Amino acid sequence: MSLLSNVDKDHPMQHHLIVPIDFSSIKNVPESHIWAQCFEDAKINPDNEKSGALISIPIIDLEDPKALGLIFNACETWGMFQDTNHGVSKELLDQVEFQAKNVFNLPFEQKMKVLRAPDEDTGYGYPRLALFFSNQMWNEGFTITGNSYYHDAKKLWPNDFEGFCEVIFEYQTRMKDLGDKLKSLIFKSLNIPEPEEATPKDHIIALNLNSYPPCPDSTQTMGIGPHTDSLLFTILHQSGNASGLQVYKDEFGWVSVNPHPCALVVNVEDLLHIISNARFPSAIHRALINNKQKQRLSIAYFYGLPLDFEVSPFLDYPNCGGPQFKPIKVKEYASLKLKYLDLAVSFVRKSY
Numbered sequence: 001m002s003l004l005s006n007v008d009k010d011h012p013m014q015h016h017l018i019v020p021i022d023f024s025s026i027k028n029v030p031e032s033h034i035w036a037q038c039f040e041d042a043k044i045n046p047d048n049e050k051s052g053a054l055i056s057i058p059i060i061d062l063e064d065p066k067a068l069g070l071i072f073n074a075c076e077t078w079g080m081f082q083d084t085n086h087g088v089s090k091e092l093l094d095q096v097e098f099q100a101k102n103v104f105n106l107p108f109e110q111k112m113k114v115l116r117a118p119d120e121d122t123g124y125g126y127p128r129l130a131l132f133f134s135n136q137m138w139n140e141g142f143t144i145t146g147n148s149y150y151h152d153a154k155k156l157w158p159n160d161f162e163g164f165c166e167v168i169f170e171y172q173t174r175m176k177d178l179g180d181k182l183k184s185l186i187f188k189s190l191n192i193p194e195p196e197e198a199t200p201k202d203h204i205i206a207l208n209l210n211s212y213p214p215c216p217d218s219t220q221t222m223g224i225g226p227h228t229d230s231l232l233f234t235i236l237h238q239s240g241n242a243s244g245l246q247v248y249k250d251e252f253g254w255v256s257v258n259p260h261p262c263a264l265v266v267n268v269e270d271l272l273h274i275i276s277n278a279r280f281p282s283a284i285h286r287a288l289i290n291n292k293q294k295q296r297l298s299i300a301y302f303y304g305l306p307l308d309f310e311v312s313p314f315l316d317y318p319n320c321g322g323p324q325f326k327p328i329k330v331k332e333y334a335s336l337k338l339k340y341l342d343l344a345v346s347f348v349r350k351s352y
């Protein structure tokens, strides 16, 4: 199934860029997966230390009466925060992690049965992002949109797919609720009326299960290369015992976003950057492999807007100084992104 419908059809992905290596059989890191050139900066500042002080992404209690202001500051400064008191139970987070592990621990041939087609975005494989890097990443992913998981789960476990489906259904439901709540808080924090949505059913929303397998030499590999996500915001659950996620900030370089018990990471994506008229940066992030022995899992929920929705900067705030972006439809932006990745935003920027 293709949530970006015609968008993917116009930008098919080459087969060899979709198929991951069989990580279970790897003894040494193959040449294709060495990202050594990146590592001059990679391990700098592993403790997020700056002039003796620890820097870290804000952790915000969503029930805190001051939450709105804290969200605004975090989004403006980092394009990212972690939230607690988000209403998603620890049990559900554990269950979705368990089900993700079940997918990735299947034999390679079994996972290949649900390999993502070149012009689709659901199923197993490297992320689309792989098109833009000359080296391959140390991860495997499984992308779900709508109820695509039903069809895939039946292929993965012909007689035993219900458990997976129940958990994914429940997770999508909870994430949609949390997403609606976060959207409302974020728009309120910006003093922007929530966008009117004529066809709320066509929202682009995707769920990405990511696995970063154990790695014989984690000093040379990249889990997921630097990128921004395209839509409004991402809600990310990372497995509790494995770090790896980093966000880029000019003054500091790469800052680690370490797992905090029960917190979910929220990051600003490109469309929110545009709607906020660049007051909120779209978080540039990547994931390193920090551990040789342990698999790291993350579950990313991408919260979007309807494909035909036109986004444009909201200008009614003090010292606004005019729009920084041209209006653009969500599907047009998605298309630019598939073609140009992080350069996509610059095509929407107004030139004066």
Ligand SMILES: C=C1C[C@]23C[C@H]1CC[C@H]2[C@@]12CCC[C@@](C)(C(=O)O1)[C@H]2[C@@H]3C(=O)O
Pocket: 121, 127, 128, 129, 130, 143, 204, 205, 206, 208, 227, 228, 229, 230, 231, 302, 337
């Ligand atoms: C709804 C989405 C959002 C997608 C495409 C589609 C499904 C999977 C998402 C990701 C996940 C990995 C990074 C990214 C950059 C990628 O390559 O695939 C994301 C992309 C985007 O944010 O553009």
Ligand SMILES: O=C(O)CCC(=O)C(=O)O
Pocket: 208, 210, 224, 229, 236, 238, 244, 245, 285, 286, 287, 297, 298, 300
């Ligand atoms: O695994 C992570 O921490 C990041 C995953 C991510 O950036 C993505 O799925 O878009």
Ligand SMILES: [Fe+2]
Pocket: 227, 228, 229, 285
């Ligand atoms: Fe991402």
